[in-house]
Amino acid sequence: MEPSANDKNCEDYEIIRWFEEVAENAGFVQTRILGRILEVNFGVEYLKKWMGDIRIQEMEPSSLESLYTTLVPLASHADLEPYIHRIADGDTSSLLTQEPITTLSLSSGTTEGRQKYVPFTCHSSQTTLQIFRLAAAYRSMVYPIRAGGRILEFIYSSKQFKTKGGLTAGTATTHYFASEEFKIKQKKTKSFTCSPDEVISSGDYKQSTYCHLLLGLVFSDQVEFITSTFAYSMVQAFTVLEEIWIDICRDIREGILSSRITLPKMRKAVLKIISPNISLASRIEEKCKELEVLNWFSLIPKLWPNAKYVYSIMTGSMQPYLKKLRHFAGDLPIVSADYGSTESWIGVNVDPSFPPDDVTFAVIPTFSYFEFIPLYRQNPDYSSTIDDFIESEPVPLSQVKLGQQYEVVLTTFTGLYRYRLGDVVEVAGFYKKTPKLNFICRRKLILTVNIDKNTEKDLQVVVERGSQLLSRTRAELVDFTSHADIANQPGHYIIYWEIKGEVEDRILGECCREMDASFVDHGYVVSRRTNSIGPLELRIVEKGTFKKILECFIGNGGAMSQFKTPRCTSNQVLLRILNACTIKRFHSTAYG
Ligand code: AMP
Helix, strand or coil, X not given: CXXXXXXXXXXXXXXXXXXXXXXXXXXXXXXXXXXXXXXXXXXXXXXXXXXXXXXHHHCCHHXXXXXXXXXXXXXXXXXXXXXXXXXXXXXXXXXXXXXCCCEXXXXXXXXXXXXXXXXXXXXXXXXXXXXXXXXXXXXXHHCCCXXXXXXXXXXXXXXXXXXXXXXXXXXXXXXXXXXXXXXXXXXXXXXXECCCHHHHCCCCHHHHHHHHHHHHHHCHHHEEEEEEEEHHHHHHHHHHHHHHHHHHHHHHHHCCCCCCCCXXXXXXXXXXXXXXXXXXXXXXXXHHHHHHHCCCCCHHHHHCCCCCEEEEECCHHHHHHHHHHHHHHCCCXXXXXXXXXXCCEEEECCCCCCCHHHCCEXXXXXXXXXXXXXXXXXXXXXXXXXXXXXECCCEEHHHCCCCCEEEEEEECXXXXXXXXXXXXXXXXXEECCEEEEEEEEECCCCECCCCCCECHHHHHXXXXXXXXXXXXXXXXXXXXXXXXXXXXXXXXXXXXEEEECCCCHHHHHHHHHHHHHHCCCHXXXXXXXXXXXXXXXXXXXXXXXXXXXXXXXXXXXCCHHHCCCXXXXXXXXXXXXXXXXXXXXXXXXXXX
């Protein structure tokens, strides 16, 4: 029997109560969680290497915590990679976990040019289900939705493949969408995705996007909210809708499926759902004609009149898509989704009504054991080319301080021990006794020629300032990336822009100058003044260039759901695409 809306309220209440309790006792819970991780993975090769044969079962949890952080060093992915490789190659001995690892996930980024694998276990799917249910409970307190409704989800699985040792590999979202937990989530939250599995897992993101849109419109009156993992996929999908709505309306009118859908399984599954609906097709057609005149402003509430909100990760590297998402969402609330990584989920958004710019993530202390490396901005005159921060000793979750920035360190149930995630966060407050984190940026510097140090966040701010000048025109920035060119002397920054609409060269020249002048990093400013870094270059690439980059990522086994445009690249394949597609170049006149 289907549970009623009342049962759902009860379940929401229960999961929130559970979280309040663990948050209230966050320090204690963390110590217990570490004890549990070490207990279930006692004797694995990696831990033995650092902790020897210490009988942890006989230790007090708090003594074990301090012993662990004293004996086991902080690790990067490169330190764990030899173990993960052995697992991928079929070594079944207990290397990182006692439970055999049968699945590996592809995390974003690479280690020395190789794709980064991390272990995936049923714990990963269980925590995904748990955070989704928790986040849904908080959302439903502010934006209640009708039980039994639909969700328009722009979600995509990549192809799963086998490693040399026969393990299943793919992105974490792919594993999750294929898991039992994904089906349970739909039942538990009583909201069903519009698209069948065949659409989510087709492996062809263009065909999947078409069908997501088609089915989303077929069920348009039932759609309660619209979502994607990262905001990029949603913006991408609605941009596609601007071009294909006529075909979609024809399919709805006649109950057929466009010949652009060639995958037999997907065709069959979608055709089973749709049937001719002349009045719906005419209504959508009418609205799309109106929207076209309005440059598709407020597209979402117009086409999905019962949607209560839009939900996706909009922070960090997704911030540049926020403006476009707001344009599509009109007055509809946009709710920023939770904070996590392939390695572990981290925090939940407990304030869904906050605008994405103010969103924080309350750390869930049962998911992993979290440590935080305090980070301090360097004295501007101190020139290290490695990083922009100096760090002090890691502290446990219970000792983080308000306003302090930290790098996140994880010890997980999946066999990562004191693993540096590489994300910089700031403690913005507390929920009971667990910290609420603000995501700041990836720690790694992305733009550096010599003594200059700029992070993704610095680049984002600069591009935002430069592109503000486009508001005088009817053009908009579609996407951007950058490259520190050190092949020619003096080295200089190149920023690539894809623009929609026409802009005079004079204005683009001003945008270029504005960006150059907006980097505030002391090393950059000094180097520009002395010309040890040359003038910033703005390269305009032709329409569709960033789609080619996305296709390149997907061609390498990535999934649309997890795609994040690289904000800086030295990857030769991407640079070749960018340079071949460059149609205009501008050099900054800032600094004379
Ligand atoms: P992946 O390794 O592909 O799973 O991506 C995980 C990374 O995405 C994290 O380490 C963060 O850098 C970023 N990320 C995930 N969630 C958020 C969020 N809510 N806000 C900002 N960045 C996020």
